[in-house]
Amino acid sequence: MQNVQQPQKRKLSDEIIAEDEDYQRDPEHPRNLIPEICRLLYSQEAMTGSGGAISMRRNDKIYVAPSGVQKERLQPEDMFVINDDGDTLKLPLNGKICRMSQCTPLFLTIYRLRGSECVIHSHSKRAVLATIISSGNEFRISDLQMIKGIYKRTENRNYRFGEEVVIPIIENTPTDPELQENLVKAMENYPDTCCVLIRRHGLYIWGTTWQQAKLMYECYEYLFDIAIQLKQLGMN
Numbered sequence: 001m002q003n004v005q006q007p008q009k010r011k012l013s014d015e016i017i018a019e020d021e022d023y024q025r026d027p028e029h030p031r032n033l034i035p036e037i038c039r040l041l042y043s044q045e046a047m048t049g050s051g052g053a054i055s056m057r058r059n060d061k062i063y064v065a066p067s068g069v070q071k072e073r074l075q076p077e078d079m080f081v082i083n084d085d086g087d088t089l090k091l092p093l094n095g096k097i098c099r100m101s102q103c104t105p106l107f108l109t110i111y112r113l114r115g116s117e118c119v120i121h122s123h124s125k126r127a128v129l130a131t132i133i134s135s136g137n138e139f140r141i142s143d144l145q146m147i148k149g150i151y152k153r154t155e156n157r158n159y160r161f162g163e164e165v166v167i168p169i170i171e172n173t174p175t176d177p178e179l180q181e182n183l184v185k186a187m188e189n190y191p192d193t194c195c196v197l198i199r200r201h202g203l204y205i206w207g208t209t210w211q212q213a214k215l216m217y218e219c220y221e222y223l224f225d226i227a228i229q230l231k232q233l234g235m236n
């Protein structure tokens, strides 16, 4: 058996080395995009205090940022590379001693249930406020143009003006991995959704591509902002 396994290991290693060379030439490689989008969200106060994380998939490899780091200073070499089972294929290239994001089990669940290529977890203040002004376990919004930026999964199209977007809200837990059970239930009960809100914590958003995930993040944030301001104005 060892004779069979050794060439496979060598092949994977060569493949990873080639991919690492790729990221230096490809600005859209996950190693470059994750730090870039983390910096952007940090500047919007959605990833301050080391909160939040982003993961991206490229073919059979999943890239995950480290935990508890300064999000605006992430470097391409800081990423962990794992497979669908969560096995580590590559540690940070710079030899930094750090842990993988605590959100990793949730990222893997979302990849498995939705076949996504990018998951964003943020502690956005708008998302947190949206969960506080929503008394039940759903955030609902309609009659806004930006709804058209949200993907309706079961119909394989974006929402139309006049339709209602419903986002499930799950209760917070002491640690992110403990959110897993309720995240799965919410995704099963709301097959259209590309977002799950976590009460007084933040959100998870995913997309078929990184572009879709990022654009929907911006649309959801806009919708939360409008809902908060409408509430302040005493309107619904």
Ligand SMILES: [Zn+2]
Binding pocket: 051, 052, 121, 122, 123, 176, 201, 202
């Ligand atoms: Zn979190």
